Amino acid sequence: MPKLLHFPLDPYSRRSRLALAEYGEACTLAEERPWAPTQTLFDYNPSGILPVFIEDTGFAVCGIEALSEYLEETRGGRLNLLPGSALQRAEIRRLVAWFDVKFYTEVSEPLISEKVLRRFLSADNGGGAPDMARVRQARHLLKSHLDYVSYLVEENSWLAGDDLSLADLAAAAHLSAIDYLGDMPWAEHPVVKSWYQRIKSRPSFRVLLQDNIAAMPPAASYADLDF
Amino acid sequence: MPKLLHFPLDPYSRRSRLALAEYGEACTLAEERPWAPTQTLFDYNPSGILPVFIEDTGFAVCGIEALSEYLEETRGGRLNLLPGSALQRAEIRRLVAWFDVKFYTEVSEPLISEKVLRRFLSADNGGGAPDMARVRQARHLLKSHLDYVSYLVEENSWLAGDDLSLADLAAAAHLSAIDYLGDMPWAEHPVVKSWYQRIKSRPSFRVLLQDNIAAMPPAASYADLDF
Known part of the structure; x- marks a missing residue:
């Protein structure tokens, strides 16, 4: 069976897990910790990404x-x-x-770095309490991204048109990581919430909803389909 | 004829120009300045990228x-x-x-931001003299990337195997932008230089070698095929 090296809260790992489940491809998971990457990871990928x-x-x-492209080429079809x-x-x-460049730079990276990675890094590697100015700035920028998602799903059933696509999985992977951290302002963005409820209810999402990082449990409604 | 909105020293714009020329696709160029993007750019691309x-x-x-994928799907074949x-x-x-993520973050972005963008930005938008600590750090990290390129082209004719590919164009687009700025240590990396000479001699490269940004001419050997 194929294997995926991943970190549960990494948005790119999350999207890969979603895509594999959507394609119906089973695989074993091996967890990596971005603050302490293994030699195995570097042996497979010299960039350590x-x-x-x-x-x-x-x-x-x-x-x-x-x-993403490889799975579409080898597992796409059905x-x-x-x-x-x-x-x-x-x-x-x-x-x-x-989502992978702009949203990541403005929102996911600062929130995950400040609230997760700094918690596990040693003090001389940048560990410590979150820089709340960065956290607040990311939460602020998140709002305009959610307005853009609202605009897109008001136009179509899914982000890029009438069909579920990699765009929905990319957005859901990033937003679900932020939801785990308790930073999603769902009440202020009902159109995004409605789209997210649809994608969260898909069987492919189940594996993500079971995520539970040691010493850092998810926000209360993270796994709740009626959030 | 199709049109490309681009900035001459943007590595992604450079790769698009190279790819279009390799596919034999003519297009008109409309120059954007990243420090003062036009409304036209935002009308076409809400991210402004x-x-x-x-x-x-x-x-x-x-x-x-x-x-990149669209051109391969619509212009690939021959x-x-x-x-x-x-x-x-x-x-x-x-x-x-x-190159687009790791090399850009570690080398291209700091060098282009510090040496080009800050020169044209107003003082209240971050303009001014380059932060030489960032420039030195980027030049330092450049060396290990060039070692990796050497390793790859010692194994194969081109970066990803026996054929020219998008990987060569990506690497050449980034390295040529840095060469424009005079920051390429060619003498210390003869294997990279030999690969770059081959790609620089291709007809697709000619348009890049004519680049000349107002008030910021290229380094002396930038357009020289015998550098």
């Missing part, structure tokens, strides 16, 4: 960009996460990059 | 991730920049992400 997907042959597919014409696929990939 | 490729139909493909099996394509995409 997660996720890494290891085929039964031993071949490793490294990083979210390569893995279901495609990059459906449609070249133009529609370009729109899906534009939105995936929106 | 370059490059943006506009088809004759008016449809815009936004961002390097979507554009030449492919993502050649080979799913596994080979995964290796190309791994290396593209190495």
Whole structure:
């Protein structure tokens, strides 16, 4: 069975788990801790970046960009996460990059670094209490991203059109990590909440809802489908 | 004719120009300045990120991730920049992400921000003299990336194997921007230099070698094929 090297709260690892479940591909999970990466991770991926997907042959597919396209090429068919014409696929990939680059830089990275990584890093490696100015700035920028998600799902059933796509999985992977931390202002964004309820109810999401990092349990309503 | 919104020293815009030339696709160029983006850019791409490729139909493909795949899907055939099996394509995409994420964060972004953007930004938007500590740190990290490029091209003719691929274009786009700034230590990395000479001699590279930003001419040997 293939294996995935991942960290539960890493948005890119989360999207890979969602995509694998949507494609119906079983795999074993091996947890990495970004604050203490193993030699195994570097042996497979010299950049040390997660996720890494290891085929039964031993071949490793490294990083979210390569893995998303690889899974679509090798596991797509019954279901495609990059459906449609070249133009529609370009729109899906534009939105995936929106979340993986812009949203990550402005929201996910500061929240996860300040609230998770700094908790586990030693003091001489940047560990300690969160920098609350960075946390507040990320929470502030989160709002305009949620307005953009509202705009998109008011236009269509799913983020990039009538079909579920990698764009929905990318957005849900980032937002669910932030929801784990208790930083999602659901009440102020009912349209986003309604879209998230639909995706959270999919069987592929179950594995994410069981996440529980040692010494850092999820926010109260994280696993609740009626949040 | 299609149009590309670009900035000459943006590594992602550079790679798009190289890819378009390799595919044999002519397009007009419209220059954007990252320190003063136009409303036109935001109208096409709400994230304001370059490059943006506009088809004759008016449809815009936004961002390097979507554009690279879109061009391969619509302009590939005679030449492919993502050649080979799913596994080979995964290796190309791994290396593209190495340059677009890791190399960009550690080297291109600090060098371009400090030496180019700060020169054109107003003082209250972060303009001013370069932060030389960031410049020195980027130059230091550049060396280990060049060691990695040496290792890759000692193994194969091109970065990801026997064929030119998007990985070579990604690396060359970043390195050529740094070469423009005069920060490439060619003498210390003869294997990288030999690979770069081969790619710099390709017809697709000519348009990049004509780049000349107002008030900021390229380093002396930038356009020289015998550097």
